[in-house]
Amino acid sequence: MRSIWKGSIGFGLVNIPVKLFSGVQTTHLDFDMLDERDHEKIRYQRVNEKTHKEVPFEKIVKGYFLKDKYIILDKHDFEEASPEKTKIIELENFVDIKEINPIYYETSYYTEPEKQGRKAYALLLKALEKSGKAGVARFVLRNTENLCVIHPKS
Numbered sequence: 001m002r003s004i005w006k007g008s009i010g011f012g013l014v015n016i017p018v019k020l021f022s023g024v025q026t027t028h029l030d031f032d033m034l035d036e037r038d039h040e041k042i043r044y045q046r047v048n049e050k051t052h053k054e055v056p057f058e059k060i061v062k063g064y065f066l067k068d069k070y071i072i073l074d075k076h077d078f079e080e081a082s083p084e085k086t087k088i089i090e091l092e093n094f095v096d097i098k099e100i101n102p103i104y105y106e107t108s109y110y111t112e113p114e115k116q117g118r119k120a121y122a123l124l125l126k127a128l129e130k131s132g133k134a135g136v137a138r139f140v141l142r143n144t145e146n147l148c149v150i151h152p153k154s
Contacts, residue, residue, distance in 0.1 A: 005141055007087030009111070009124070009150065015088070016117040016124060020141075023108030083145035091135040097151050100134060110153070125152045 003019035010016075033042040046055045063070035089111075113121035128134065134151035 003112075004109075005087075006114075007089060007139070008117070009091065009121075009135075009137070010088040011091035011135070014120060014124075016120045017114035018089070018111040018117065018121065019114065020109050020111055023110050082143055083140050085140055085143070089137045089139040089148065089150070091137045091150065093136045094131075094133040095136055097128075097132055097134040100149055100151075105149070109148075111150075128152050 001021055003021055005020035006018075007020070008015045008017045034040060035042060046057065046060060047053065048055050061072050061074070063072045065071075111121075124135075128150070129152045134149050137148050137150055139146055139148060
């Protein structure tokens with residue numbers, strides 16, 4: 001299986017290079033909508049609600065509706081709001097693993113150390129197992145900052 005992210009687990013002066021893999025596999029059928037008469041694909045058009053005319057993609061802006069009007073956001077606004085793109089899963093704290101209910105996990109991933117980080121990775125896992133702790137961390141995946149929990153597989 002191919003990794004979906006490469007970076008490192010970091011805490012203090014320690015950096016452990018890892019690869020991240022998806023812990024879930026989703027499968028679904030991908031249907032296209034077709035015209036019943038000739039089985040040609042149906043195309044979606046971007047249409048102005050007021051004029052009913054098609055709007056070219058380059059003329060479309062993004063807006064957020066607030067208090068009866070739209071706040072228009074441009075590329076610069078999204079760049080300013082996006083998290084700093086780092087390749088580090090930054091461990092911020094350690095908590096008792098029993099304090100974290102897995103029902104709150106949105107999805108699951110698993111990590112594998114890169115060759116040069118195997119010893120440090122094994123030490124981290126052994127320390128987490130012995131102490132009954134989990135690491136709480138943040139990292140950026142696909143332009144989104146995520147809160148995560150690092151713990152040995154139980």
